[in-house]
Amino acid sequence: MRQSYAVLALCLLSPWAFASGGGQERLSDPKQAEQEFFWPVVYANGGSSLYCDKAFxxxxxxxxxxAVYTKKQIKSALRCLTDKQCALKSGRYQHMLSDLHNLYPALSRVELSRRNANFGDLADSVPSKFADIDCEFxxxxxxxxxxxxxxxxIARAIFYMHREYGLPIIGxxxxxxxxxxxxxxxDAERARNDVIExxxxxxxxxxxxxxxxxELVP
Known part of the structure; x- marks a missing residue:
């Protein structure tokens, strides 16, 4: 039922939502992408969070x-501060923010630690910040x-954003x-790819x- 509603919603999207973009050309409203498609369609049957593997x-x-490739990182790559400035810098900006290939479910408390940091390899001696919920992060x-x-x-999402939108590889x-x-x-990643397509x-x-x-050039 949730999938049927979302497919209908896709057919009824207003024309402005299909403005020409980069990697994808259909979604240009991040809130709409999340509320109408990310949760109701991509994860219609539930799933698990990316960073901690917690079921929902x-x-x-x-x-x-x-967002694996965060909004802050996109703004930095485009050298802009506000959404309006970024949209002027690139007509693909809103499409980047709305791209479902770049979005994964995460625990809200983990996302607070993630959003202003870059990914990297840390020493084994660095403890997990979320050991209380048995999360290796x-x-x-x-x-x-x-x-x-x-x-x-994570790597494939970042490579995707680099290939489709010309964004630099952060890290x-x-x-x-x-x-x-x-x-x-x-198989789960392949199935998700099918749904997002x-x-x-x-x-x-x-x-x-x-x-x-x-084929990526260092």
């Missing part, structure tokens, strides 16, 4: 949609390292390539063809 049945206050002041089973998803490219190998594409009309090529990472 539906959208709720404990969980949020987390180590942090320092400006760097976070998630569990191994999330690293490939160490070689590290992301290693994460990509450490945590290979799985049905909504916004494009796919993450690094999920379909993992060997594409070899």
């Amino acid at each position: 049945n539906e959208e709720g206050g404990l969980f949020t949609a987390s 180590r942090t320092t002041f400006q760097v976070v390292e998630p569990r191994d089973a999330a690293k490939g998803n 160490q490219e070689q590290m992301y390539k290693e994460w990509h190998q450490l945590d290979p594409v799985d 049905g909504i916004q009309g494009n796919r993450n090529a690094f999920i379909d063809n993992p060997a594409l990472v070899n």
